[in-house]
Amino acid sequence: MAAPHQPPAFGPLALIAVIIGAGAAAFAYTAGWFSPQRLTPGKLVAAFAPPTGVALGHRRNHAKGICFTGVFEANGVGSELSQAPVLARGEYPVLGRFNLGTADPNAPDATVRVRGLGIRISAPDGQEWRSAMINAPVFPVSTPEAFYELLRASKDPNAMAAFAAAHPEFAAFGDWAKNGPWTASYAEERFNSLNSFVFVDASGAEHAVRWSLLPAARPVAVSPDELAKNGPDFLEQEIARRVAGAPQRWTLVVTVANAGDPTADPTKPWPADRRTIEVGTLAAQQVQLEPDGPCRDINFDPAVLPSGMRTSDDPFPAARSAAYAKSYDLRTAEAKDYPRTTTGAKP
């Protein structure tokens, strides 16, 4: 052993400094501090902000919504595709949210093209299936990076034309946005997962799937001009009235991909002849306003899946999960800016 009282040698001290510096640098690199171009959840979420500024306390997108509770009645047929407990024959409680694809919680209902539905289906053992679907038949872009570009371009009409030219895959969504039918009720909308997922059956076999909720109510096409004559919250008022009259139902239909179908690209619909399976019925039984409603502080994170389901090579569920979590962290920290209306309301 060396004598402990020699003056410290420069070499060992320099070595220590290099090791510590390298460790700190590796950490900073992992955190993205040297990668300003990295698409972080924070950047993606910030890109939703309207020019007027974010609505504090609200979701950063799909900011306007109304809660519902109900039940999912699984017919058991889905068990041949997935061993998820919520697909076994039975009834499972549902918490959901009808919403509009806008960053403005006060947007007039008739001005928002994309309508959405978030659900959380709970199994008795505590496993959950969360999903957030929209009424568009295809997603506008193929990758999270392109989605970020779209968000930035959408703030500027000139940039939008250039974006559409550079992203031909946007055309199908653009066509739907322009020419697709509108309805006067959430209850008449079909909601689509658009993203693909993998169902795993009891034998371990995997099936690439997408799913949709098909409305029991007959959709009645209404022109946007006609809708604009309604009050700003007509969709919320209509669904509350409608559900108070009778539960509103959707059939959950799972579409199974054939080998080679594009599972990683939500702009590409699968051919219409693909096998579809009706796995159950969603019934919305009660509607609650969001400020005091049970969906308010729930993140309808599409990556929250029960056993028997997992994400596929579609990059969006991961990006959505990351962004939704960021939005959730921000808005729950701003709860005072979105006050509950009832004193003592449960969070």
Place this chain on the structure above:
Amino acid sequence: MIGSHRRFTPLQRLLHWLMAACILAMLFIGVGMVSTVMPKYLTLVSIHKPLGIAILTLALIRLALRLRYGAPPLPADLPEPMKLAAQVSHYAFYALMISMPLIGWGMLSAAAYPVVLFEGWHLPAILPQSDSLHTLLWDAHFYLAFAFFALTLLHVAAALFHALVRRDGVFETMAPAVTYGEVAPAKEGRHAV
């Protein structure tokens, strides 16, 4: 208690190095996952949660071993400020190793996320749903993670300082194996923590 032996017990050393790997991985996974929207986000999150619970479990075992077997004494000639730094930093390590997983678990509970460790296998909520609790715990988890990493760097620097500069045998008390000549035991040192 004061350990009379010169080195930590083999089980303590094994746990130390196993946890060192786990904690370093955990800190890098944590800071990496919150900075990406790529598919690896989900992979990293799915490792972060069970690894955190593993660290919590190992930390509790380690605390029990520490209370049972103690630690070898620090060299008698170690300056008081360094002894104090050693003691305080080790209390901080135990506090962080145990609290960080609990804070993360509580944070997810307060947000009503299922705390899935493995497919189909989840932990119960340890807190009621609450936006204010979630925010408090999120902030704590975030800032303590950076403190944890800073403490880890400090710990590595100190260990290397003992090993390369002072060469006083402190590093050897936790070294995975004896590397060179046995060190002289400190005669009346305070115990390391």
